[in-house]
Amino acid sequence: MSSFSKNTSLLHVVAAAIMAFLIVWTFWPSSPKPRETGSVSQLVSKPRLKPVDDTWCPNLRQKTFYDDPNLSYSIGRPIKNWDDKRRDWMRLHPSGRGDRVVMVTGSQPSPCRNPIGDHLLLRLFKNKVDYCRINGYDIFYNNALLHRKMDNYWAKIPAVRSAMVAHPEAEWIWWVDSDAVFTDMDFRPPLEDRYKDYNLVVGGSPDSVYDNPSWIGLNAGVFYIRNCQWSMEFLEAWAEMGPQTPNYEKWGQILASRVKDKLYPISDDQTAMIYLLMKEKEKWSDKVFLEHEYCIQGYWAGLVGTLENVTRNYVGLERRARRLRRRRAEKVGRSYSALWEKYLEAAGYRKDAGKRPCVTHFTGCQPCSGDHNPMYTGDSCREGMERALNFADNQVLRSYGFVHPDLLDSASAVPLPFDFAA
């Protein structure tokens, strides 16, 4: 991606493609006489391209890596030469569709123990689907146990592993825990610039991972992992500390002894990732980006209290610039994101300082089990999540003409008046 974008002749080629298309369109027959069917598409004189989704037209006779009997989708059965396999597949399947990111999320197969848990999971999933629709990403929700013994926080590894094989067209898999809320629908990860030289991006700080490892040195609840051989191997190495291995209990002891402030000798995915990075720093670290400056996810307790104020900041900008408050089709929202970015920058709003949090992560709230961290009450988790979900939903509903006047009341929505901030 990066090497293409750096190629200065790209623009010329795109221009040539546009020209070629214009020539073709010139030959298009004059628009058919409108018929009285009430269909707008029949009234539109501009010819439309065939839906792009239909462009995945493989030659079904050609063999791909999928035809190799030894290919596995499972953890514990490593894949070899994945980069070559993906490259060959992509050669056979050129497509204009830009689905380069697949978000993977999920929850346990059974109903939640917490009575409100499944209701929250439904809304947390809706929030991610909204985000992905607006930003053009695919999303896959997994609630099956793809490895019988890898449940709970370990279930993400087999889910990501199989999604990599199912989606050779995707350059990145974006894992997002179910309890994370997208609170800035305009946020897009800088995968092809800031992260272009990395294979794993996770929120954390190098100090607390490599030098003085703490179990909160990174947060394994949200990460981007490149769909490549390196990642296949990383996932296998990471999974070796999981509950499906005979050494699971031993790993619990090791992690507790090597990672400070790890209280219980039970191997969890997050401490295991930290330990792996620390222990095999030379092997992995040059492809790992521990993000602590740019937006990736934030801890809810420090964020939910700021949401009302953030709303005021944005309304303030809308008051000053009519074009920010214009109504528009949901599909063109991203063109407005770029505009917003300029105004936010000019106003001095930044991450953690007046800007919408990109992802508000309800770490420790455990909405499904209800076993929240004793540090805070269940009510504060519940109320915080309610606020964050409605704050996000207001960004979505806006395209549909509505707004929740009260962030603690998800049912009520009122029509957004025209030029509402005037």
Place this chain on the structure above:
Amino acid sequence: MSSFSKNTSLLHVVAAAIMAFLIVWTFWPSSPKPRETGSVSQLVSKPRLKPVDDTWCPNLRQKTFYDDPNLSYSIGRPIKNWDDKRRDWMRLHPSGRGDRVVMVTGSQPSPCRNPIGDHLLLRLFKNKVDYCRINGYDIFYNNALLHRKMDNYWAKIPAVRSAMVAHPEAEWIWWVDSDAVFTDMDFRPPLEDRYKDYNLVVGGSPDSVYDNPSWIGLNAGVFYIRNCQWSMEFLEAWAEMGPQTPNYEKWGQILASRVKDKLYPISDDQTAMIYLLMKEKEKWSDKVFLEHEYCIQGYWAGLVGTLENVTRNYVGLERRARRLRRRRAEKVGRSYSALWEKYLEAAGYRKDAGKRPCVTHFTGCQPCSGDHNPMYTGDSCREGMERALNFADNQVLRSYGFVHPDLLDSASAVPLPFDFAA
């Protein structure tokens, strides 16, 4: 759309476009030198187009219908000249993206009374998201009350109404009740052929709507409605019998007296639609397709018992044709749908006779409230839904390399062996 597809010169134009592209690609610079970043995209020599999602680039200075202060997203505030407005908008926003269908679904804002209800809603939503991802449709889940008084089964009307305005790029809005399960991931509605001359398509029978109206003469839980002025007016007329009007109680009486087998004098969306079509047949019927032959949705009680047998039918075909059981990327699944269609036809499997049901609708099961129809037990609803959801999930999981061996156990998934049906 239809007039284009009928135009015999279309193929020539498409061929010319392909030729033009080939010429452009010939001029593409040779592939850049691979860099050691582990990124497959940097190793792929085939040039990639810019992600298509980025093509919604409006000229922000241009005014659209959204800038009209009188535009409303709400029921009760009719829109005029919608076809012209949409056409003008589409002229300003040409895009290659084929998002011509937006699925709209949803549920009540509050948690379900039925303890298992929200868990089922989560899985029912996942099923729709899977279907839409595989088929390239956008999906919007609404759980806010877009009209304070239009709750329950009436909530769909304001949701569809606002989605029409939010998505001028969509030719069709597809409403699907939360309790409907997509049980054939290969199913695609024939919107641009069978339904091309219609604005509203709903499962039903003309006899039981126009001639001898019954409250089950059609099923208002699944319908396609064209994004056009006709539909705007239809929704307004339909909504006039809803709970937000002063005449709501009177309408309950009228419906009960005019529609046979309507037991309670309470106006509901389905009976209201039937009554409107019957009463104003001349005004609406030529644009309404009451579908009773092709797949649109089916009543669960008659379908869930057949799913094991249907699975056997499909496995039987896979045993005979290796190419049907080949593994593949999820993105190319639709190319295989066409292949499947041929084999199913040759084997004589049809709707209601050996083929997968397209949509299995759990009418009367009321998963959220738990107030299921006394005709059947809650357990039969629950078990039927479990079977249908896992039957569907097996079609999804297949691309991820797994299968639920037991349709009543959604947790268990085992790796699908290579060439499994051999």
